[in-house]
Each structure stands twice: as C-alpha cells, then as structure tokens.
Amino acid sequence: MSSFGFVVICWLLLFITFNPMVFAMRKILLFTMLFLAIQSGQAQPTPRPGRQKMNTPVLLPKGGSSLSPYGQAVQNRSEDDSILPAGNTNQRKSNASSLTMDEPAPHQLDFTTDATRTPRTVTTKRVESTNINWISIEEAIEKSKTEKRKVVVDVYTDWCGWCKRMDQTTFADPKVVEYVNANYYAVKFNAEQPKDIVYQDKTFKFKKNGSRGYHELAALWLNNRLGYPTVVFLDEDLNVIQPIPGYQTADKFQTILKYFGSDSHKSIPWETYERKSNVENGL
Numbered sequence: 353m354s355s356f357g358f359v360v361i362c363w364l365l366l367f368i369t370f371n372p373m374v375f376a377m378r379k380i381l382l383f384t385m386l387f388l389a390i391q392s393g394q395a396q397p398t399p400r401p402g403r404q405k406m407n408t409p410v411l412l413p414k415g416g417s418s419l420s421p422y423g424q425a426v427q428n429r430s431e432d433d434s435i436l437p438a439g440n441t442n443q444r445k446s447n448a449s450s451l452t453m454d455e456p457a458p459h460q461l462d463f464t465t466d467a468t469r470t471p472r473t474v475t476t477k478r479v480e481s482t483n484i485n486w487i488s489i490e491e492a493i494e495k496s497k498t499e500k501r502k503v504v505v506d507v508y509t510d511w512c513g514w515c516k517r518m519d520q521t522t523f524a525d526p527k528v529v530e531y532v533n534a535n536y537y538a539v540k541f542n543a544e545q546p547k548d549i550v551y552q553d554k555t556f557k558f559k560k561n562g563s564r565g566y567h568e569l570a571a572l573w574l575n576n577r578l579g580y581p582t583v584v585f586l587d588e589d590l591n592v593i594q595p596i597p598g599y600q601t602a603d604k605f606q607t608i609l610k611y612f613g614s615d616s617h618k619s620i621p622w623e624t625y626e627r628k629s630n631v632e633n634g635l
Contacts, residue, residue: 484538505584507543509542522600525605
C-alpha cells in the first residue's frame with residue numbers, strides 16, 4: 353500500500369470521531385494528503401516488464417541512410433549515385449565524410465582487380481576477315497580480261513528476307529568463303545537497281561513494273577523467272593551456266609560450288625555428283 357492510501361484510511365477513521373483534538377489531527381492529515389497527491393502527480397510511473405515498447409535508437413551509416421522494412425540499412429540514391437555502363441569501373445563518386453555503396457565492408461572480400469580499377473591498354477591479335485570478296489559485275493568483267501575465272505552472282509533485293517538469311521548463314525560459312533574466294537569472282541547484284549549495265553556488248557536497264565520494277569540483266573540471268581534469292585553461275589566467258597533459285601544451306605551450297613567449279617557439270621549428272629559428295633562427307 354502506498355503512503356497516500358495509508359493517510360486516506362487514517363483520515364476516514366478520524367472523520368467519524370468528534371473530539372476537538374481529533375479534529376485538529378484531521379486537518380494535519382488533510383494537508384498531508386494534499387502534499388502526497390502533488391508529489392505523486394510529478395513522479396513517473398514505474399514501468400512494468402512486457403508492457404512498454406522500447407524506442408531503441410538505430411545507428412545508421414553516414415550519408416543519408418534509412419532503414420528498410422526488413423531492418424537493413426539502405427543507402428539513399430543521389431544524383432551522383434547512378435548505374436554505370438558496362439565496361440567502366442565499378443566505382444562511384446564518394447565524399448570523404450561518407451561511405452559509398454561500392455566500397456567493401458571490412459568483413460567482405462574485394463573482388464575488384466587492378467585491371468578494373470585502372471584502365472590499361474590491351475593488345476589483341478589481328479584476325480583476318482573471313483568474308484566473301486564481293487565485287488560488282490563491272491569489276492568482274494574487268495578482272496576476267498586479265499584472269500579467267502567463273503563468276504557466282506548473288507541476285508537479291510533489299511526487301512528479300514531469305515536473301516538476308518543467306519548472307520548471315522551460307523555466305524558466312526568459313527568453308528564456303530574459302531572456296532569462293534579461291535575459285536570464283538563473287539558478284540552482288542541488286543535485281544531492282546536503276547543503274548544501266550553493259551554486259552556482252554549490250555546495255556541493260558531498269559524496267560518499271562507496278563510499284564516496283566526489275567533490271568533487265570536480272571531477268572536475262574533468271575530466264576524471266578524473278579525469284580529471290582537466286583544464285584547464278586557464269587563460266588569463264590561470262591556465259592550463264594545455270595541459275596539456282598531459292599535459299600541454300602552451307603553444306604549444299606558448298607557442293608554446288610564444287611560441282612560447277614570443277615567442271616563436273618560437263619560430264620556428271622547432278623544427282624550422281626551430290627550422292628557421291630554426301631557419301632564422302634558422311635552426310
């Protein structure tokens with residue numbers, strides 16, 4: 353029982369007594385009660401375990417950090433704290449009074465090497481191009497005057513999807529590239545180009561046809577069957593051997609190149625040559 357409660361009980365017991373001395377005691381107890389009441393109002397209540405939430409301060413790192421819902425310190429992003437593009441060093445601007453997010457903590461391993469911290473010059477071995485040496489039909493005509501070769505012509509258009517596919521696959525195959533560059537003049541010919549071309553003493557022009565058109569030389573090589581892509585083989589005198597329409601895989605196109613390049617087309621049927629070639633190559 354508190355002191356205030358004890359005084360209240362004593363005052364109540366003396367209240368029922370009408371003795372003058374007791375009356376004086378009641379006054380003293382009354383003043384005592386008022387004094388204790390004032391003291392109890394200023395005193396802090398005694399906290400009980402398990403009922404009061406402790407507002408424990410959280411120590412956060414410098415630099416404007418905040419606390420995430422999971423209790424982990426999260427660095428607020430500033431204007432200088434931007435994501436760096438690939439290839440640059442993984443370091444951000446830092447101030448002397450704050451830690452950056454990229455700076456490893458004492459208990460972490462730093463996987464940053466000297467090569468990423470300080471740019472250095474790297475020398476690489478030059479690799480020769482493995483592309484087909486494409487030329488124009490005019491250049492092929494001029495070259496044929498001094499060195500006779502067969503000519504392989506890729507007839508294409510800018511809107512032809514399979515033409516682009518053949519450029520990316522078949523014409524990029526190392527074996528195809530090697531054989532073409534060693535045995536042929538390779539010509540790229542746009543079947544819708546507007547340029548006049550002189551071929552075998554005749555001038556061929558672009559012909560408008562609807563919203564598009566075609567080049568007369570392409571129509572000659574393709575026997576007026578305009579389909580793309582089409583690969584046309586010319587002999588050493590620039591005469592047409594045969595047009596091969598449609599997309600060709602690298603393996604099959606290599607066989608076709610050797611078929612015409614070795615003059616096998618003059619004595620061996622294509623089916624026989626292809627079958628023999630497939631057996632030799634394990635296809």
